[in-house]
Amino acid sequence: MRHPNHPATRTLARPATLLLATALLTGGLTGCDALASLDVCGGTADRVKAMRSDPVLQAAPEGAITPKGLGEVEAGCSEDSGAGWLYAERVFAHPGSREKVLDFYRTAADKDGWLLRRGAEQGHGTGRAEEGLCFTRGKDGDTFTLSVHFTDARQLKENYDYVAGPEFDSGAGFEISINSELNGADSGCFD
Structure with missing residues (x-):
């Protein structure tokens, strides 16, 4: 030395x-x-792995397809200004109505132990509750949120740099995601 x-x-x-x-x-x-912020996401691999493999992310309504290039669950830890959060998400295209998608996830999420947040259906400013759903699981300190919300070609381009194909021309394109604050604090889906 x-x-x-x-x-x-x-x-x-x-x-x-x-x-x-x-x-x-x-x-x-x-x-x-x-x-x-240098190591905000350190030690999160096990939680991310559990979120990625959650059965509700594998479930989809009949006729739903995973668009080419977006077929896998994307998961990880993201850091923004020193605050981190965990996510696991995927995109589907569905030829049917939005209501069929929402009905499917109300049932699938309930079977998987998710609780629908009352008043948490959101309409992206449209005033229509059928635009998305928010669920929670766990208790404060170990809380996860599950959201189902609809997307379009513009949003897919902005969020995934993905050019939507004809599978998004009719029916419902949607994203399903599980999120958690690093500390497991209770948070909303669409905040």
Whole structure:
């Protein structure tokens, strides 16, 4: 081990100190704790794996298809300004009505232990409750939300850089997702 005053140690320490100071200053200027956000998602692999394999994400109404390129469950941990959340989601296209999709998930989610949040049906500003559903499972500190909401070609392009094909021309394109705050706090689906 080199002595702290050895010239090579001082030479290496200066860039490291400068890098650390820059990271702290940048975090202070942006309102983020730069060091805290370096490993926000560490240790979440088991929870993400459990969310990815939840049976409700594998269930789909009769006739639903997974669009080419969007067929897999996308799951992970996402960090935004030091706050992290877990997600597992997938997209389907369905040739039938939106109400058939919602009826299917009301039943499938109930069988899987999800509780429908009363008053949590949302209409993306349309005033129609048939636009989406919100469910919860667990208790505060270990809460997950499940949302079913409808999507269109524009949203698919924005969210997935996906160009929607003819499977989205009729019927209902929808996303189903499970989410959780890192600390398991109770949160809403459409906040």
